[in-house]
Amino acid sequence: MDLKQNYFELFQSEPGFDLDLSELANRYRELQKTAHPDRFVTGTDQEKRFSAQMTSRINEGYDTLKHPLKRAVYLLDQADVEIEHNPTLDPMFLMEQIELREEMEDIGEAGEDGLPRLDEFRSKGKAVLASLEAEFVKAYPASLPEAEQTVYKMQFIHKLLSEAKQLEERILDY
Amino acid sequence: MALLQITEPGQAVDPHEKKRAAGIDLGTTNSLIASYRGGELVTLPDHDGEHLLPSVVRYLADGGEEVGKLALANARKDSANTVSSAKRLMGRGVEDVRRLGEQLPNTFVVDSKGDDEAGMPLIEVVGGRQVSPVEVSASILKALAQRAEESLAGQLDGVVITVPAYFDDAQRQATKDAARLANLNVLRLLNEPTAAAVAYGLDSGAEGVVAIFDLGGGTFDISLLRLNQGVFEVLATGGDSALGGDDFDQAIAEWIITQAGYTDKISVQQFRGLMTEARAIKEQLSTAESVTVDIHEESLSFTGALSRADFDALIEPMIAKAIKACRRAVRDADVELTEIFSVVLVGGSTRVPAVVNAVGKYFECEPLNSIDPDRVVALGAAIQANVLVGNKSDDDMLLLDVLPLSLGLETIGGLAEKVIHRNTAIPVSKAQEFTTYKDGQSAMLIHVVQGERELVSDCRSLARFELRGIPPMVAGAAKIGVLFQVDADGLLSVSATELSTGIQAQVEVKPSYGLSEVEITTMLKASFEHAAQDVETRSITEARVDAVRVRDAVKNALVVDGKRLLTKEELKVIEAKITALDAVLDSKKSREIIEHMEALAKATDEFASRRMDDSVRSALSGRSLDEMES
Numbered sequence: 001m002d003l004k005q006n007y008f009e010l011f012q013s014e015p016g017f018d019l020d021l022s023e024l025a026n027r028y029r030e031l032q033k034t035a036h037p038d039r040f041v042t043g044t045d046q047e048k049r050f051s052a053q054m055t056s057r058i059n060e061g062y063d064t065l066k067h068p069l070k071r072a073v074y075l076l077d078q079a080d081v082e083i084e085h086n087p088t089l090d091p092m093f094l095m096e097q098i099e100l101r102e103e104m105e106d107i108g109e110a111g112e113d114g115l116p117r118l119d120e121f122r123s124k125g126k127a128v129l130a131s132l133e134a135e136f137v138k139a140y141p142a143s144l145p146e147a148e149q150t151v152y153k154m155q156f157i158h159k160l161l162s163e164a165k166q167l168e169e170r171i172l173d174y
Numbered sequence: 175m176a177l178l179q180i181t182e183p184g185q186a187v188d189p190h191e192k193k194r195a196a197g198i199d200l201g202t203t204n205s206l207i208a209s210y211r212g213g214e215l216v217t218l219p220d221h222d223g224e225h226l227l228p229s230v231v232r233y234l235a236d237g238g239e240e241v242g243k244l245a246l247a248n249a250r251k252d253s254a255n256t257v258s259s260a261k262r263l264m265g266r267g268v269e270d271v272r273r274l275g276e277q278l279p280n281t282f283v284v285d286s287k288g289d290d291e292a293g294m295p296l297i298e299v300v301g302g303r304q305v306s307p308v309e310v311s312a313s314i315l316k317a318l319a320q321r322a323e324e325s326l327a328g329q330l331d332g333v334v335i336t337v338p339a340y341f342d343d344a345q346r347q348a349t350k351d352a353a354r355l356a357n358l359n360v361l362r363l364l365n366e367p368t369a370a371a372v373a374y375g376l377d378s379g380a381e382g383v384v385a386i387f388d389l390g391g392g393t394f395d396i397s398l399l400r401l402n403q404g405v406f407e408v409l410a411t412g413g414d415s416a417l418g419g420d421d422f423d424q425a426i427a428e429w430i431i432t433q434a435g436y437t438d439k440i441s442v443q444q445f446r447g448l449m450t451e452a453r454a455i456k457e458q459l460s461t462a463e464s465v466t467v468d469i470h471e472e473s474l475s476f477t478g479a480l481s482r483a484d485f486d487a488l489i490e491p492m493i494a495k496a497i498k499a500c501r502r503a504v505r506d507a508d509v510e511l512t513e514i515f516s517v518v519l520v521g522g523s524t525r526v527p528a529v530v531n532a533v534g535k536y537f538e539c540e541p542l543n544s545i546d547p548d549r550v551v552a553l554g555a556a557i558q559a560n561v562l563v564g565n566k567s568d569d570d571m572l573l574l575d576v577l578p579l580s581l582g583l584e585t586i587g588g589l590a591e592k593v594i595h596r597n598t599a600i601p602v603s604k605a606q607e608f609t610t611y612k613d614g615q616s617a618m619l620i621h622v623v624q625g626e627r628e629l630v631s632d633c634r635s636l637a638r639f640e641l642r643g644i645p646p647m648v649a650g651a652a653k654i655g656v657l658f659q660v661d662a663d664g665l666l667s668v669s670a671t672e673l674s675t676g677i678q679a680q681v682e683v684k685p686s687y688g689l690s691e692v693e694i695t696t697m698l699k700a701s702f703e704h705a706a707q708d709v710e711t712r713s714i715t716e717a718r719v720d721a722v723r724v725r726d727a728v729k730n731a732l733v734v735d736g737k738r739l740l741t742k743e744e745l746k747v748i749e750a751k752i753t754a755l756d757a758v759l760d761s762k763k764s765r766e767i768i769e770h771m772e773a774l775a776k777a778t779d780e781f782a783s784r785r786m787d788d789s790v791r792s793a794l795s796g797r798s799l800d801e802m803e804s
Binding site for chain 2: 001002005010011012025027029030031032033034035036037038041042043044045046047050051052053054055056058059060062063172
């Protein structure tokens with residue numbers, strides 16, 4: 001099968017960060033309807049094998065394009081920019097991160113009384129993420145180093161938000 | 175009247191003829207089979223008109239077995255040789271069985287043959303015979319299949335079998351093994367809650383979260399599914415493996431004892447009689463407001479009435495327990511109650527009005543219960559079986575499933591490194607690189623585990639295999655690529671390759687608790703012995719059927735796409751292979767037929783691959799590119 005084809009080509013969509021997610025979902029379903037192993041239950045082994053390979057690829061592609069962060073990383077990868085594991089980040093941003101983390105710790109110490117503040121904290125995080133996504137759209141592909149930096153920041157906020165969710169679970173005790 | 179036409183066994187039949195497909199609900203207490211009969215979707219009864227088959231098998235001294243009602247009736251007097259609840263033991267290791275086994279009347283032994291470090295738990299029955307839970311389930315499946323084959327007048331072309339959403343790889347594999355042992359062609363394993371949702375047609379059009387509330391005789395399961403474009407994502411499962419309608423019966427029995435002022439010790443016989451009466455009272459209370467109770471069990475006598483309100487009060491603590499489990503599942507799923515647009519009731523105990531009310535009140539919507547809750551899962555499975563087998567070619571239905579539990583590998587320190595996360599859409603394949611820990615390390619143990627926890631010891635061990643012959647290198651220099659592939663049934667296969675040398679190791683993940691390929695073949699052979707069929711004749715017939723199927727599929731493909739996707743030379747090569755295959759079709763050697771069939775398949779690999787690319791490309795051709803812009 002044509003494995004050189006990238007995910008945007010597979011979904012026949014314009015490569016870029018801005019995607020209509022509901023249209024992407026429609027296309028995902030159309031592709032699945034054609035390629036899914038359920039369509040080849042009575043087929044030959046060969047058909048079953050290719051169907052499984054193609055469906056795996058469609059699933060992987062959909063998963064990548066659906067999530068904003070994965071999509072951004074994938075776009076950089078397509079432009080031959082490799083994501084570093086320990087990137088150097090702008091000190092201002094790091095200072096903000098430390099403050100945000102301290103704020104989250106405070107909330108955690110308040111227990112159940114901290115829940116309303118935690119909600120606020122999470123919406124603030126989501127707003128930051130949205131503005132980072134907008135920055136990425138501006139930077140990609142015109143300025144790849146800038147787009148790369150934005151992705152690192154997105155990763156930070158993502159991690160923060162998932163920790164905030166864990167904190168909520170801990171407060172609610174389950 | 176036209177004469178009925180019967181094709182010679184093994185010959186291709188008219189492709190427009192309806193195929194026989196069935197859905198099977200292989201339950202802990204009862205099992206069912208459903209199919210389309212005369213165009214109508216029904217569960218299939220036995221000779222006495224009973225639809226439910228008790229999931230019980232009794233092994234007899236003469237080597238025979240009783241399945242279902244008869245086995246259940248004799249269970250009391252021969253409990254050691256009667257196996258019930260085999261489903262709880264499927265795909266389980268010795269440790270799990272030891273824990274569950276304490277509640278069961280059977281004798282368990284550990285099968286220590288082979289090199290598996292964890293042997294397979296077996297049940298010892300009369301005459302020193304040892305049976306595995308997989309064999310017990312196979313007997314139940316056989317009984318159901320026989321029922322269907324009589325009712326549909328012919329062999330089944332394929333079945334869909336349901337499994338609980340939380341079943342792991344080992345349990346799914348064991349279920350599939352049981353079906354193979356019963357000589358059934360499994361089209362797909364389907365999650366029970368998904369089947370229930372399909373029976374209500376929730377897969378078409380609806381989007382949002384549905385709850386499947388499944389209260390059986392002895393178990394309670396709650397599942398939350400997110401429906402989106404035909405994808406059934408399992409958001410959360412929960413429940414109580416020791417809560418069910420039997421508890422309701424017991425509450426009534428205890429009420430009678432109290433009301434009668436009976437203080438003597440209750441005999442086992444008396445208690446059984448009371449439970450039977452209690453069950454009848456419970457069933458009457460589903461429609462009646464009050465029931466007259468007139469009990470005489472040995473020295474215990476009581477005459478009075480039980481009103482529905484009193485009954486509701488008796489079972490209130492149990493219902494509260496179930497609702498509490500629902501609340502936990504909703505929280506696990508991280509959804510709001512308002513997002514849940516529908517609740518499906520499954521299991522006989524959901525006939526109790528107090529249950530319906532409590533569920534409706536908690537989920538703030540009218541529960542769906544128009545389909546018999548005992549049959550709804552089997553019916554949903556039959557709908558999918560009918561689509562999969564190809565009886566409804568224009569049907570839009572496509573169920574997309576997800577991996578129920580994360581898959582990972584053991585790394586240094588007994589930690590589980592997740593390779594594929596739960597709720598990833600399947601089929602899926604994922605490659606991950608690992609490296610050596612010590613200088614000169616020449617072998618690596620690949621330990622595949624399943625579960626959400628961080629420690630390997632808290633996850634389920636699925637398989638271990640070794641990759642040997644890694645060239646000596648400094649620690650961290652070798653690159654071992656491990657490829658996980660999960661098929662549409664959620665079953666895993668793993669292969670590992672040392673990337674610099676290409677040394678490969680591959681395993682079908684047949685967990686320690688499943689059956690090995692050899693064991694299945696041996697068992698199948700044993701079952702054929704009685705059929706008195708020459709093995710070679712059989713394999714020639716099979717090879718011929720397969721070869722014709724492959725050849726016809728290629729021919730059809732050539733008619734449709736041959737000119738468009740192949741060069742003249744490529745076309746010639748394939749046609750030559752078809753001619754070669756045709757020439758050996760009458761051969762008396764199955765090997766020869768198989769070799770030519772494989773040669774044809776190999777010669778058409780590139781063609782098949784191009785066809786797949788082409789069909790996927792044209793699937794979206796109707797859509798314009800700018801639709802994607804937001």
